[in-house]
Amino acid sequence: MTKNWLATGALALTMGMSATASYAQTTTIPGEQVGLATGAPLPEGIYALNTFVYQSRDNSALDVGINIPVLVWSTPLVPLGGRIELLVAPPTVFTFGKSGAxxxxxxxxxxxxxxxxxxxxxxxxxxxxxxxxxVYLNELNGDRGVLRTNAGALANTAVLPQLSSNTYRVGVAASYTGDGYNLTANLTANIYDSPSSFGSGRDFGTVYSLSDSLNLDLTATKKFGKFEIGAIAYGTVNFDTGAKAGGIINAALNDRGRFLMGGLVGYDFGFATAQVYVARTVATTSFDSTEISGRLIVPLYSPTPVAAAPAPIIRKY
Incomplete structure (x- = not known):
């Protein structure tokens, strides 16, 4: 494989979540795009990507895992010189409660x-x-529900209040990929229909105010043969953290956001590329965590190159 595997990030828009009402509720998980050259166009073809993130949270009742499979079609369409790339991703969030009843x-x-x-x-x-x-189609097929303790009692809060609304996502990215480098900055905004709820009889009829949010993912890595190594950083900020009245709960109350820094190692196997990256919270108003992530990128299909016409044999007599 060539350095073009880095460009897989142009559509490898891994999707994730924070968890519980007291934490930053951006639907797109911070750091989901680090290690990917999201500003570079992909070569035409079909690509599969899977990212798994594990958040080990300090002083929390639970840890969180996020699995994000993505299927990408880099189309042959290049209007105004820009390639059109389409994707679909059905993320899953796992919460792991700490021991005890x-x-x-x-x-x-x-x-x-x-x-x-x-x-x-x-x-x-x-x-x-x-x-x-x-858009994340939360109102169509996002899970609804509440937390439950090991003893069976209901916890009076939604697991992920942001699923009460579709999430509209817009972003811009810039990348430099020369000489084996991947220098990328990626801004992702999440916009919600707010206030919102899970409907009557679901989640106790709670109405949530969902703050629009902005994520920043930064990558600075270099390839040495088949290996890649470098630094990463990422964070998120909520725009509205004020208290709400009239029975409306702000899901980002007192949570302005957080920022993490760490490192990444990758290896190109030829048929696929693997990455592992680790980051630790350096600034936060929500929770401290150590986050370990793994990613696999597999090109599934590319157009067969057109064979060059054989050159005529010329004999000199």
Whole structure:
């Protein structure tokens, strides 16, 4: 495989969640795109990508895992010089309650399927930029429900209040991929229909105010042969953290956001590329965590190159 595997990030828009009402409720998990050259257009073809994130949370009743499978079609369409790339992703969130009868039960939650696309431009000299648009269909197929303790009692809060609304996602990314480097900055905004609820009789009829949010993912890595190594950083900020009245609960109350830093190691196996990255909270108003993530990128299909016409044999007599 060539350095083009880095460009898989142009559509590898891994989807995830934070968990519980007291934590940052951006639907797109912070750091889901680090290690990917999300500004660079993909070569035409079909790609599969899977990312798993494990958040080991300090002083919390639970840890969180997020699994994000993504299928990407980099189309042959290049309007105005930018390649159109389409994707679909059905994320799943897992919560792992700490031990004890008063701890929370383990759960698995289907996030609304993400459908979207990217318009990615090659600017030349190994620079690229991309624009993203899409939606998490939480109101169609996102799980509904509440937390339950190991003793069976209901916890009076939604597991993921942001699933009470579809999440509209827009983003912009810029990448440099020359000389084996991947230098990428990616901004992702989440926009909600708010206030929202899970409907009468679900989640005790609670109405949530869902704060729009902004994520920043940063990557600075370099390849040495088949190996890749470098630094990563990522974070999220909620725009509205004020108290609400009239029975409306702000899901991001007193939670402005958080920022993490760490490192990444990758290896190109030829048929696939694997990455592992670890990050630790360096600034937060919500929770401290150590996050360990693994990713696998597999090209499934690319158009067969057109064979060159054989050169005529010329004999000199």
């Amino acid at each position: 008063n701890g929370l039960r383990d759960t698995s939650i289907n996030v609304g399927t993400f459908v979207g696309g990217i318009w990615a431009f090659d600017l030349g000299n190994n620079f690229g930029v991309s624009l993203l648009g899409g």
